[in-house]
Amino acid sequence: MKKLILLLLLSFSVFAEETDLTKIKDDKLRDVIIEEKKIKIERDKLELEKDQMDFKQDKLEAEIEYLQTLKRKRQLENELKKEVDNVTYLDDPITNTSITITDRKIVFPEEIDDGTGNFISDQIAFFNRQSNKPIFLIMDVCYGGSVSEGEIILTAIKSSRSKIYIIVKQIAASMCAIIAGHNKHSYTLPNAIILHHQLSGYSRGNTSEQESDAQFTREWEERLLTPIAIKMGITYKEFIKQMYKNSPKGDWTIFGDQAVKLKWIKDKVTTIVDISITKKVEQFQMQQKPMFKFKSNKPYNIYWIKRK
Numbered sequence: 001m002k003k004l005i006l007l008l009l010l011s012f013s014v015f016a017e018e019t020d021l022t023k024i025k026d027d028k029l030r031d032v033i034i035e036e037k038k039i040k041i042e043r044d045k046l047e048l049e050k051d052q053m054d055f056k057q058d059k060l061e062a063e064i065e066y067l068q069t070l071k072r073k074r075q076l077e078n079e080l081k082k083e084v085d086n087v088t089y090l091d092d093p094i095t096n097t098s099i100t101i102t103d104r105k106i107v108f109p110e111e112i113d114d115g116t117g118n119f120i121s122d123q124i125a126f127f128n129r130q131s132n133k134p135i136f137l138i139m140d141v142c143y144g145g146s147v148s149e150g151e152i153i154l155t156a157i158k159s160s161r162s163k164i165y166i167i168v169k170q171i172a173a174s175m176c177a178i179i180a181g182h183n184k185h186s187y188t189l190p191n192a193i194i195l196h197h198q199l200s201g202y203s204r205g206n207t208s209e210q211e212s213d214a215q216f217t218r219e220w221e222e223r224l225l226t227p228i229a230i231k232m233g234i235t236y237k238e239f240i241k242q243m244y245k246n247s248p249k250g251d252w253t254i255f256g257d258q259a260v261k262l263k264w265i266k267d268k269v270t271t272i273v274d275i276s277i278t279k280k281v282e283q284f285q286m287q288q289k290p291m292f293k294f295k296s297n298k299p300y301n302i303y304w305i306k307r308k
Helices: 002-018 026-083 117-132 147-161 177-180 207-232 236-246 256-261
Strands: 099-101 105-107 135-140 143-146 164-173 186-188 193-196 252-255 273-274 303-305
Touching: 026 303, 099 164, 099 236, 105 117, 117 143, 117 147, 135 177, 135 236, 143 147, 147 164, 147 177, 147 207, 164 177, 177 193, 186 256, 193 236, 236 252, 256 273
Parallel strands: 099 273, 105 135, 135 164, 164 186, 164 193
Antiparallel strands: 143 303, 193 252
16 A cells, blocks of 8 residues: 555656645655655766766767878878879880880799790780780899790790880890890890800600600701891801800800890890889898709700709
8 A cells, every 4th residue: 555655656756846845745745756856866967977978989989080090091191102103105115225114014034934935925915905015024034944935935025016125134044045036126234144055955765766856956946046146147057156165065155235246135225214113112022942943744845044
């Protein structure tokens, strides 16, 4: 009965805010109304504190988001500082003794191994699909390698609708020197090294098989060396004699400016302007590789390499 009376009293408390407590004669009802008001005040305080905390949290999150946006903005600005504007493609990259290289460039690997021919020819095909602007084949340190793979590269160069400029920066030896020598637009730095020698290979089988392989190797050598010999104004056989005249091992090695005089290379350049580098290089990593590591199961895959 007492609980029912209390519930009835509480039901009347909704009118507490509009009720004049002095007019309430019932002490219990007045106490209930007063208690309700206290509870409401405390509840309002808690709601206010919660709203204040939510506001502060929203403000902090907004500040964090602003700082993150500012940080990202600065990162993008720093990244932009490391990059330059778009590349301008020149129809003629040669100016006096300077050559300007664009991002239509292919860096020649150190070794011409299985797959190198298709790798280079596919890139040439891609650039030809883009436009007929010059393509640049960069020979930094190139020791030579597979003759058959080199023949794929030579075919791709001859078939290209865009002019292909070969630039020898440090070393072009053996099959790499052959490729540079066949190209119409080959250039070298004066102190780069160019090396020509006879084709190197191996043969297995009986005497007849080895004789046949040697004859085939000699014919391939003649086909590749003859165009360079003609440019020099001599015959293929005279070219071979000159190799051993200039080196006991037959490794005829000369500097780039001398190679130009012998017509191994079209001309020399003293300055390379590389506008293909549009992004700053952050770190240099040394790569240590063996000079020669050729593994091939191809028949007649003869390697034209610089001997140790």
